[in-house]
Amino acid sequence: MVEEMAFMNEKSTSKDFENINMVAELTDGDLKNINRNKELTKEDFKNINTMGKIAVFWLVLEIVLLALGG
Amino acid sequence: MFALISFLFFTLLVAFFSYRICKGEDTKTNDGYFLGGRDLSGIFIAGSLMLTNLSSEQIIGQNGISYSGTITVIAYEIGAAITLVLFALVFLPKYLRAGITTVPDFLEERFDCGLRKIISIVFVVSYILTYLPTVLYSGAIVFNQLFNIQEITGLNYFATIALIVAVIAIVGAIYAVKGGLKAVAVSDTLNGAGLLIGGLLIPILALLKLGHGNIATGVTELFVNHPEKLNAVGDKHSAVPFAVIFTGMLFNNLYYWCTNQMIIQRTFAAKNLKEGQKGVLYAGCLKLLGPFILVFPGVIAFHLIPGLSNGDLAYPALVSLVLPKPMVGFFAAVLFGAILSSFNSALNSTSTIFALNLYKPRLEKKGEVASDEKVIKMGKRVGIALTVVSICVAPFIMYFKGGLYGFLQEMNGFYSAPLFAVVLVGFFTKRATAKAAKAAMLVHIVFYGLYEIIKPDMNFLHILGIMLPIEILVMVWMTKRNPRPIPYTFKRKEAPVEMTPWKYRYHLSTLICVVFVLYYVLFSRIGLLHY
Numbered sequence: 001m002v003e004e005m006a007f008m009n010e011k012s013t014s015k016d017f018e019n020i021n022m023v024a025e026l027t028d029g030d031l032k033n034i035n036r037n038k039e040l041t042k043e044d045f046k047n048i049n050t051m052g053k054i055a056v057f058w059l060v061l062e063i064v065l066l067a068l069g070g
Numbered sequence: 071m072f073a074l075i076s077f078l079f080f081t082l083l084v085a086f087f088s089y090r091i092c093k094g095e096d097t098k099t100n101d102g103y104f105l106g107g108r109d110l111s112g113i114f115i116a117g118s119l120m121l122t123n124l125s126s127e128q129i130i131g132q133n134g135i136s137y138s139g140t141i142t143v144i145a146y147e148i149g150a151a152i153t154l155v156l157f158a159l160v161f162l163p164k165y166l167r168a169g170i171t172t173v174p175d176f177l178e179e180r181f182d183c184g185l186r187k188i189i190s191i192v193f194v195v196s197y198i199l200t201y202l203p204t205v206l207y208s209g210a211i212v213f214n215q216l217f218n219i220q221e222i223t224g225l226n227y228f229a230t231i232a233l234i235v236a237v238i239a240i241v242g243a244i245y246a247v248k249g250g251l252k253a254v255a256v257s258d259t260l261n262g263a264g265l266l267i268g269g270l271l272i273p274i275l276a277l278l279k280l281g282h283g284n285i286a287t288g289v290t291e292l293f294v295n296h297p298e299k300l301n302a303v304g305d306k307h308s309a310v311p312f313a314v315i316f317t318g319m320l321f322n323n324l325y326y327w328c329t330n331q332m333i334i335q336r337t338f339a340a341k342n343l344k345e346g347q348k349g350v351l352y353a354g355c356l357k358l359l360g361p362f363i364l365v366f367p368g369v370i371a372f373h374l375i376p377g378l379s380n381g382d383l384a385y386p387a388l389v390s391l392v393l394p395k396p397m398v399g400f401f402a403a404v405l406f407g408a409i410l411s412s413f414n415s416a417l418n419s420t421s422t423i424f425a426l427n428l429y430k431p432r433l434e435k436k437g438e439v440a441s442d443e444k445v446i447k448m449g450k451r452v453g454i455a456l457t458v459v460s461i462c463v464a465p466f467i468m469y470f471k472g473g474l475y476g477f478l479q480e481m482n483g484f485y486s487a488p489l490f491a492v493v494l495v496g497f498f499t500k501r502a503t504a505k506a507a508k509a510a511m512l513v514h515i516v517f518y519g520l521y522e523i524i525k526p527d528m529n530f531l532h533i534l535g536i537m538l539p540i541e542i543l544v545m546v547w548m549t550k551r552n553p554r555p556i557p558y559t560f561k562r563k564e565a566p567v568e569m570t571p572w573k574y575r576y577h578l579s580t581l582i583c584v585v586f587v588l589y590y591v592l593f594s595r596i597g598l599l600h601y
Contacts, residue, residue: 045501045550045553047498047499047500047501048495048499048501048502048546048549048550048553049546050498051494051495051498051499051542051545051546052542052543052546054542055538055539055540055542055543055546056539056543058317058535058538058539059536059539059540059543061316061317062317062318062532062535062536062539063536065313065314065316065317065535066313066528066532068313069305069306
């Protein structure tokens, strides 16, 4: 296993380390945001979900009214 | 001669009182000049909302539709009252809490400066291209038609229109450029009081004529002969099909009354939330009176002067028939005020957006100090430049009639619905992103462009009724995929004005809703119409 990893490391280019370097450069603030994003719950999407439901209601209403002859 | 003297008397009276009320007001700070010092009371907000909205082509056009068809166009007026209830109770507290001066300000605070820039440019371009010259042009036509200015002056038609355009624009610019928003709002309110009296006088005089000196007989005549003309419930071939009242018409009104800078700027200038809500709800009540000025005279004209070749001739013909000669000057002043107030409000809003949302950020980006003095100076310069451009362009619209004018009006549809969708989602969700807002606008432009190319046989309001929910759904979908990491909160810790709501807001809102329903019940076959 160790040998396998050493072999892979040898074959890696600088491009492969770009992401790793980017992560290393992240500040505490950035990590905080990422963590917050991960922690978003249903509650955080409550407003946007309600908005979506209202939009669907209006769309259906418009289609039904059109189907009934406007 | 008497008419001319009384016209000048009433016009100068408005100017005199506006000057007296605004004398000594602060016009040296941004808030003072662009927001009337955040000092407007409910009465001035209501008057200004009404008069900014009301223009002469509306009086001619809506009465023309009711003359040729039925009164379904009352939906524009009484539907606006319902929208104003929503504005007073839902949107206004949020706008005042954010302490913004323009709608693009809110878009920057909520989304990003890119969206602020896009919407500012769209507003400025649309007001310059589609509103300022056309409101002058259509106003001049109506004024000439009603008061035979061409005959009085002996000029040719083009010169007459150019002369009226120049007079309206110059007087309007004096209010808007010199006095800022406060002068605009005060003069609007004074003109509004005149319009209410003059506008209601026409149907009263017309009913007296129809009833041979008895108003009740005149009203009975309307309900007995051709009662179908009083049916407010339209079918799919009507000017306003009944179904769109709950969808497309509602969305159209919501954009106009809740996000159109030209309209809502005076509400941002409210002394406090209480006065703001009062003003908006008073305006809602006045809107319920709108059909008596804008729609019913057309129906009465149908009974008094049948057989006109074009519905748009109905209102001018009715005025000529019923208005006593000594009142012509007063009525001309009232109509002049209505045209003037639409122009000066748009001028004020255009220069506000240009100065605060385009010029000021540019100065700041360059590292220069954007002092209030500099910004106001630019606002005034823009106001003068736009007045000159409008005077030069407006008379030439007659050569593009039905072409350029109609085309530019349709272009408004490219931004009205998505702007409302963006503000709505921005207000009521905390995680929606600027990317989602821009995507919704892009979707709208593509679909609306297709609609303009294909032109399906469907009322424009139905299209709006389909597109707005789709745009909201686009924003919802994109927000759920990639939400804003930190929920949006107001940058301002405290609102710039007192935020205690008006005690009677729900009472008046309920009354407005009840009258709205009553209109549709009474003016339908289940109400007063029997045929």
